[in-house]
Ligand code: FAD
């Protein structure tokens with residue numbers, strides 16, 4: 001049986017949203033506890049160059065996240081390497097059970113557990129991740145100026161990513177497993193009108209082909225789902241845009257969700273459907289999904305939590 005720790009603010013997640021919330025909460029003297037989870041630093045730790053973090057023309061994703069962690073610690077946040085495996089939001093104080101055995105009880109909770117891009121699950125896709133295979137056009141499109149790119153997917157993300165990539169690429173081939181997109185019609189129209197775009201219907205990607213030295217993508221092997229015919233499509237990059245999974249398993253039966261599992265917050269705030277529980281970053285955002293927007297929401301969540309606590313100072317259900 002582990003110990004029980006009480007905190008005024010429990011922050012779950014250590015991406016840009018979590019660390020920014022920690023900085024603001026610590027500076028508000030709320031003595032937050034942040035639990036890092038299985039991926040300390042979040043999604044940016046699996047990328048290399050980040051070129052759109054304001055103030056840094058170039059920064060390595062893992063380095064940026066180490067700096068954020070140091071910043072949060074320096075201003076007094078307690079950062080704990082642990083994983084929350086269940087969360088009870090039915091009564092205050094809220095209660096979080098962790099893998100280490102510690103039970104965290106909290107007056108407020110900031111959820112910043114992020115989202116993970118879905119991948120095809122191919123060994124060759126894994127091999128070339130960061131070397132021609134990406135799930136983020138905004139992040140990596142710039143590296144494909146004048147080159148041919150393949151995008152896989154048929155939703156809004158795929159169509160948006162493909163359109164965005166036409167600013168850099170000489171040609172963008174969109175491969176979709178069916179004969180129609182699920183993306184909004186207006187987006188589809190834009191895609192079909194773009195002279196740089198070719199759409200290949202009814203195909204899957206079975207393998208990513210590439211060079212060993214230097215490691216890089218040269219083509220994707222596709223298969224026609226109707227005929228079984230195999231075709232290799234030359235390209236320098238494959239963008240996988242088959243959806244994102246928000247990490248909302250902890251709260252899926254407790255909070256209102258929308259758009260396939262994202263935590264719903266009140267417009268213009270980070271307030272969830274339970275007072276005292278706030279959500280920030282990719283966990284709640286199916287549209288922007290950027291480090292800077294996540295950090296911005298982390299700041300909002302800290303300010304929302306501070307305001308909530310100030311309004312409930314003498315509330316009998318809030319422990320000190
Ligand atoms: P995340 O970064 O997803 O972090 C979630 C955190 O929650 C993790 O620390 C995880 O360990 C923790 N967690 C999850 N479940 C639990 C649990 N049960 N208990 C405790 N902790 C938990 N954006 C840009 O702006 N620029 C870029 O160049 C860029 N490049 C990218 C490259 C790649 C390959 C990827 C995948 C994304 C990229 N992004 C980029 C997007 C950016 O990484 C995300 O928008 C951002 O990281 C989201 O931040 P977040 O804090 O919401 O969550």
Ligand code: NAP
Pocket residue numbers: 119120152153154155156157158160177178181182204241242243244259260286287
């Ligand atoms: P999505 O709508 O779930 O679409 C995923 C696409 O990927 C689908 O076309 C799906 O094919 C395909 N796919 C899934 N798994 C696959 C696999 N293993 N192999 C090949 N193809 C696969 O996801 P999304 O496009 O990321 O959008 C998610 C949500 O965010 C949606 O609600 C969307 O509207 C929203 N969104 C909105 C905007 C915007 O408003 N501007 C932008 C981006 C996203 P099938 O069609 O055959 O299922």
